[in-house]
Every structure is written in structure tokens, then in C-alpha cells.
Amino acid sequence: MCAKNTKLKLLTFRNMASIFTRIINGEIPCYKIAEDDNYFAFLDINPLAKGHTLVVPKIEEDYIFDLSDETLAGMMVFAKKVAARIKEVTACKRVAVVVLGMEVPHAHIHLIPMNSEADVDFKKAKLELTKEEFLEITSRLQIVE
Ligand code: AMP
Numbered sequence: 001m002c003a004k005n006t007k008l009k010l011l012t013f014r015n016m017a018s019i020f021t022r023i024i025n026g027e028i029p030c031y032k033i034a035e036d037d038n039y040f041a042f043l044d045i046n047p048l049a050k051g052h053t054l055v056v057p058k059i060e061e062d063y064i065f066d067l068s069d070e071t072l073a074g075m076m077v078f079a080k081k082v083a084a085r086i087k088e089v090t091a092c093k094r095v096a097v098v099v100l101g102m103e104v105p106h107a108h109i110h111l112i113p114m115n116s117e118a119d120v121d122f123k124k125a126k127l128e129l130t131k132e133e134f135l136e137i138t139s140r141l142q143i144v145e
Pocket residue numbers: 019028030043044045046047054099100101102103104105
């Protein structure tokens with residue numbers, strides 16, 4: 001009985017949509033930057049810098065290198081478009097491309113406006129932006145096609 005319950009719980013856990021899938025499906029709000037048939041980009045809620053954006057595939061896979069070659073390659077091409085917008089809007093030197101995946105088990109790329117290496121230190125305190133600030137940067141970054 002106990003083993004059966006544990007198995008059921010495990011199955012339920014594995015079948016639960018990730019928080020990013022729930023964002024993509026519109027079940028959880030986000031500051032959306034871009035979307036196409038296969039990918040989605042939105043602001044990181046705990047940003048290292050204004051414009052810190054996450055790019056995710058709509059297909060739910062935990063580890064980025066478990067994605068198919070096609071999905072992984074397409075994700076980078078999609079991220080390139082978003083990064084170009086971030087660079088233009090924030091006037092940063094470069095847009096850093098970082099993959100951690102320690103917190104959310106849904107493959108994603110962090111795109112972070114960067115002027116020096118110190119801007120990409122995940123140990124430093126995150127920015128605490130107001131809703132208005134998030135909305136303002138969203139409206140400047142948003143790619144509508
Ligand atoms: P990691 O999995 O280590 O790459 O970290 C996950 C990132 O997702 C962190 O930077 C979080 O701030 C971000 N994050 C988690 N939940 C949300 C959310 N609901 N909306 C936007 N960003 C989120």
C-alpha cells in the first residue's frame with residue numbers, strides 16, 4: 001500500500017508541468033518578451049540586471065543537453081534575436097549567455113546585459129524591480145511579430 005502510494009506520488013510529480021510550462025501556457029503571469037511556435041522568452045523575476053531574460057523551449061526537458069539537436073540549435077537562433085534586442089535597448093557591451101538549471105528543471109538560457117564580468121556574478125544580490133520597472137523594460141524589449 002505504502003509502496004503503491006509512493007509510486008503514485010512519483011508518477012504525479014513527474015507528470016506535473018514545470019513552472020515554465022505553466023508560464024508558457026498562461027497559467028502563471030510573466031513579463032513576456034518573445035514567442036514563436038517552439039520557444040518563449042520572458043524576464044527573469046530575480047534579475048541580475050535590467051533586461052535579464054530567460055529563453056525556454058516549449059517542449060519540457062530538464063537538462064539542456066538532453067534536448068534534440070534541432071531544438072537546441074533552434075533555441076540558440078531564437079535567443080540570438082532576443083539578445084540583439086537586449087543589446088540594442090540596454091546599450092550593454094555584450095549579452096551574456098548562461099545556462100545553470102539548478103533551480104528550475106526546464107531547460108533555459110539566461111540572457112544577461114553585461115558590461116563587465118562582474119555583471120554575471122550569480123552570487124551577488126539580485127535587483128528588486130518594481131512592477132512598473134518590469135513593465136517598462138518589457139515594453140522596450142518586447143518583440144511582436
Ligand atoms: P536556474 O534554474 O538555476 O537557471 O534558475 C532559474 C531562474 O528562473 C532564476 O534566475 C529565477 O529567478 C527564475 N525564475 C524562477 N521562477 C520564475 C518565474 N515565475 N518568473 C520568472 N523567472 C523565474
